[in-house]
Amino acid sequence: MGVKNLTLKIIVPVKQVPEVADVKVNEETGTLIRDGVPSILNPFDEFAVEAAIQLREKHGGEVTIITMGPPQAKEALLKALAMGGDKAIHMTDRAFAGADTWVTALTLAEQIKKMEFDIVICGKQAIDGDTAQVGPEIAELLGVPQICYVRHLELSEDGKFIIAHRETDEGYDVIRAKLPVLLTATKGLNEPRLPNIMGIMQAKKKPFEEVNAENLGYDVDKLGLKGSPTQVRKVFPPEKKKGGIKIEAEDPKAAAKELVEFLAKKGAI
Numbered sequence: 001m002g003v004k005n006l007t008l009k010i011i012v013p014v015k016q017v018p019e020v021a022d023v024k025v026n027e028e029t030g031t032l033i034r035d036g037v038p039s040i041l042n043p044f045d046e047f048a049v050e051a052a053i054q055l056r057e058k059h060g061g062e063v064t065i066i067t068m069g070p071p072q073a074k075e076a077l078l079k080a081l082a083m084g085g086d087k088a089i090h091m092t093d094r095a096f097a098g099a100d101t102w103v104t105a106l107t108l109a110e111q112i113k114k115m116e117f118d119i120v121i122c123g124k125q126a127i128d129g130d131t132a133q134v135g136p137e138i139a140e141l142l143g144v145p146q147i148c149y150v151r152h153l154e155l156s157e158d159g160k161f162i163i164a165h166r167e168t169d170e171g172y173d174v175i176r177a178k179l180p181v182l183l184t185a186t187k188g189l190n191e192p193r194l195p196n197i198m199g200i201m202q203a204k205k206k207p208f209e210e211v212n213a214e215n216l217g218y219d220v221d222k223l224g225l226k227g228s229p230t231q232v233r234k235v236f237p238p239e240k241k242k243g244g245i246k247i248e249a250e251d252p253k254a255a256a257k258e259l260v261e262f263l264a265k266k267g268a269i
Helices: 041-060 069-084 101-110 134-142 198-202 252-265
Strands: 009-015 016-018 023-027 029-034 040-041 061-068 087-091 117-124 146-155 162-167 172-178 181-186 208-211
Touching: 009 041, 009 069, 009 101, 009 134, 016 069, 023 101, 040 069, 041 061, 041 069, 041 117, 041 181, 061 069, 061 101, 069 087, 069 198, 087 101, 101 117, 101 134, 117 134, 134 146, 134 181, 162 181, 181 208
Parallel strands: 009 061, 009 117, 061 087, 087 208, 117 181, 146 181
Antiparallel strands: 016 040, 023 029, 146 162, 162 172
């Protein structure tokens, strides 16, 4: 049974990322080629959006989707709204560009501080950077407890605590934390819903706010590339795998014998 008459305020930070299969690297400059590369809502963020919507459906409240990114990042927000988010905030300004994980978290946290919230749910990591740092850094900046790698969550009967299963190398821990709290969602948490036609149509009519550096009211010299203590010097693809051999023997025993003989010649056994 869900807790009745709650007005949970849930915030979901999301990111628009390039489709990994289509990412290419400029070999001369060592930077990612983004022109012409399709972008998507970060897959781990979809688990976070779904978790927030499920909590709202069960207990009541409101889900706000927030992102920091260029104008085209609006598409990621619209997808999250089409899934069932209630409203969106797009933090977009050239002053935000080039931010590392710390300044990204700082910028998002400064906006979240201006809002009421009970729960912040992030994807465990973005598939383009894979650092898994922004969620925990937001929690530290907000001064709230954090539970990372969440694969199951529920609200306590009194609506004051989150009970979450946190993935570990050995299995999982059961963690209980008082609201407000920040969670990071992993793949096993749920199965994100696909937006239907009605959801897609309604998404464009939902409240949508844009925030720039002036609205944020934070020192612009501490934002974006200027304020970032870490910078990527070069990006390069891994070395291409060299050609191997293909064993085509139909009989498993013959194939095994051929493999053993090959490994023996290479000195691997």
